[in-house]
Amino acid sequence: MRYPQLSFVRQNNILFIRVFMILFLSCIAFRNNLCLSSIPSTLKALPLDGHFTFDEVHFAAKDFGNRYQFLPAAILHPKSVSDIANTIKHIWQMGSHSELTVAARGHGHSLQGQSQAHHGVVISMESLQGPEMQVYTGNSPYVDVSGGELWINILHESLKYGLTPKSWTDYLRLTVGGTLSNAGVSGQAFQHGPQISNVNQLEVVTGKGDVVTCSEKHNSDLFHSVLGGLGQFGIITRARISLEPAPDMVKWIRVLYSDFATFARDQEHLISLRRTFDYIEGFVIINRTGLLNNWRSSFNPQDPVQASHFKSDGRTLFCLELAKYFNQDKSDVVHQVRHEIEHLLSQLDYITSTLFLSEVTYIEFLDRVHVSEVKLRSKGLWEVPHPWLNLFIPRSKIHNFADEVFGNILTETSNGPVLIYPVNKSKWDNRTSAITPEEDTFYLVAFLTSAVPSSTGTDGLEHILTQNKRILEYCEKAHLGVKQYLPHYTTQEEWRAHFGPRWEIFVQRKSAYDPLAVLAPGQRIFQKAIPFS
Numbered sequence: 001m002r003y004p005q006l007s008f009v010r011q012n013n014i015l016f017i018r019v020f021m022i023l024f025l026s027c028i029a030f031r032n033n034l035c036l037s038s039i040p041s042t043l044k045a046l047p048l049d050g051h052f053t054f055d056e057v058h059f060a061a062k063d064f065g066n067r068y069q070f071l072p073a074a075i076l077h078p079k080s081v082s083d084i085a086n087t088i089k090h091i092w093q094m095g096s097h098s099e100l101t102v103a104a105r106g107h108g109h110s111l112q113g114q115s116q117a118h119h120g121v122v123i124s125m126e127s128l129q130g131p132e133m134q135v136y137t138g139n140s141p142y143v144d145v146s147g148g149e150l151w152i153n154i155l156h157e158s159l160k161y162g163l164t165p166k167s168w169t170d171y172l173r174l175t176v177g178g179t180l181s182n183a184g185v186s187g188q189a190f191q192h193g194p195q196i197s198n199v200n201q202l203e204v205v206t207g208k209g210d211v212v213t214c215s216e217k218h219n220s221d222l223f224h225s226v227l228g229g230l231g232q233f234g235i236i237t238r239a240r241i242s243l244e245p246a247p248d249m250v251k252w253i254r255v256l257y258s259d260f261a262t263f264a265r266d267q268e269h270l271i272s273l274r275r276t277f278d279y280i281e282g283f284v285i286i287n288r289t290g291l292l293n294n295w296r297s298s299f300n301p302q303d304p305v306q307a308s309h310f311k312s313d314g315r316t317l318f319c320l321e322l323a324k325y326f327n328q329d330k331s332d333v334v335h336q337v338r339h340e341i342e343h344l345l346s347q348l349d350y351i352t353s354t355l356f357l358s359e360v361t362y363i364e365f366l367d368r369v370h371v372s373e374v375k376l377r378s379k380g381l382w383e384v385p386h387p388w389l390n391l392f393i394p395r396s397k398i399h400n401f402a403d404e405v406f407g408n409i410l411t412e413t414s415n416g417p418v419l420i421y422p423v424n425k426s427k428w429d430n431r432t433s434a435i436t437p438e439e440d441t442f443y444l445v446a447f448l449t450s451a452v453p454s455s456t457g458t459d460g461l462e463h464i465l466t467q468n469k470r471i472l473e474y475c476e477k478a479h480l481g482v483k484q485y486l487p488h489y490t491t492q493e494e495w496r497a498h499f500g501p502r503w504e505i506f507v508q509r510k511s512a513y514d515p516l517a518v519l520a521p522g523q524r525i526f527q528k529a530i531p532f533s
């Protein structure tokens with residue numbers, strides 16, 4: 001028997017491999033095409049109160065960050081909770097061979113595509129028309145709202161009953177589901193905790209399409225998972241927000257410091273007091289010309305002559321921002337508030353000539369960022385790239401951070417506001433998914449930068465991103481124990497490091513409530529059909 005020649009065998013093998021590869025690749029293409037092209041028809045067949053759109057999907061590929069754009073295959077405009085549940089159940093039943101994912105989109109104010117779903121389904125939460133917003137008065141008042149409701153609407157509705165939510169974000173055109181998926185932090189958080197500490201109950205659609213009501217007492221694991229859970233465990237369709245009696249007026253105060261240590265000491269002192277201001281924040285001012293003159297449009301200097309001599313040019317200054325709430329119609333209270341403010345201010349060590357005061361309505365105070373939004377929009381400066389960086393910094397490391405960042409990295413300009421204020425960890429519930437540093441007090445430092453489109457200078461995107469990178473690298477190298485807020489990472493290793501010892505529980509929760517990793521793919525923590533570990 002003659003053996004075939006070696007070259008003939010080799011040729012046959014090559015031919016076989018080629019044929020195999022062609023068949024294999026066309027199978028993948030066929031499967032993908034089948035999947036993608038059959039998506040609309042299977043979704044179209046779902047019985048819904050609302051509807052899907054498949055063509056006009058560009059708006060769901062945009063967010064406030066203006067840097068990431070992932071087109072979805074479809075947008076669901078739900079009119080009922082069952083629209084959301086049916087859609088997710090349908091995708092869950094398609095199993096792991098379907099790559100379809102689902103992202104809830106609040107107001108699309110994410111910064112890095114967190115509410116987008118590449119070739120997936122985006123649920124436009126603002127379309128959800130559940131039961132009307134309902135305020136309950138009584139000893140422990142609360143309001144029941146849809147997950148897609150804007151906080152500004154909740155403010156207006158609860159004020160009709162003389163009530164208000166306790167904890168806010170600085171900007172109110174954000175949705176309940178969007179901020180509760182992160183934390184919701186502002187100048188009230190030192191006293192009331194973040195927004196996730198002020199929720200009594202949630203209605204959630206899990207990654208399997210189940211509709212579950214949860215609270216501290218019922219389905220508490222799901223309740224805590226979802227709060228601060230980055231949209232990973234379920235879609236918040238309703239929330240019960242705790243309320244308190246509302247003030248109608250606010251004394252709004254700003255004072256300046258040139259020394260960071262004194263500024264931080266005063267902030268920490270104020271947040272430690274039982275009777276203190278109702279709102280405590282602060283911000284960094286880098287090399288601003290005519291700063292106090294600009295404030296005069298909305299604030300009055302306590303001492304106009306001394307204030308007019310103050311120069312901010314070329315300096316780094318720290319502004320402590322405070323607010324005290326009161327009711328105008330009770331004259332004895334107004335008197336008492338003035339007295340309390342004087343007493344509190346007398347304990348602080350700011351530059352005396354820089355005391356500025358203002359009196360505004362409660363709504364004007366809470367909705368203050370909207371005034372800037374309107375101005376920026378009119379100049380076309382709202383829809384620019386926003387390479388924001390938000391960090392939680394342990395109290396023991398804030399001085400190292402300030403020395404390096406405000407002394408070396410950000411010296412010329414900040415390209416936007418830089419907020420800095422401490423909060424009390426005791427007001428955060430560590431059963432939620434939110435990640436914070438391990439100390440009793442930590443600072444929120446928010447670099448709220450705007451980039452000038454197509455600029456290659458210090459106000460351009462590249463420059464700001466490099467600066468952010470320098471800040472993060474410094475934090476890492478100096479082992480500051482910093483945690484990102486509104487976190488953004490590109491690898492699972494980084495997510496593991498972010499969660500630290502809480503990673504295991506985060507993964508367990510994911511496999512319990514969204515085992516196929518259908519939800520919130522834009523966070524880039526888990527990938528559909530790739531097992532978690």
Ligand code: FAD
Pocket residue numbers: 064103104105106107108109110111114115116125147148168169170171174175176177178179181182183184185186230231232234235236237369486520522523
């Ligand atoms: P989206 O950006 O649409 O969604 C955010 C994430 O939550 C996504 O992963 C999304 O899939 C998920 N999600 C959305 N809705 C739901 C839902 N119903 N159920 C489950 N998951 C959901 N944050 C603060 O804490 N404090 C501030 O002071 C503050 N100020 C801000 C000011 C401005 C001008 C902007 C643009 C943002 C600010 N933020 C602040 C950040 C804000 O909390 C986040 O942008 C957050 O994402 C809320 O935005 P959104 O409602 O548009 O949610």
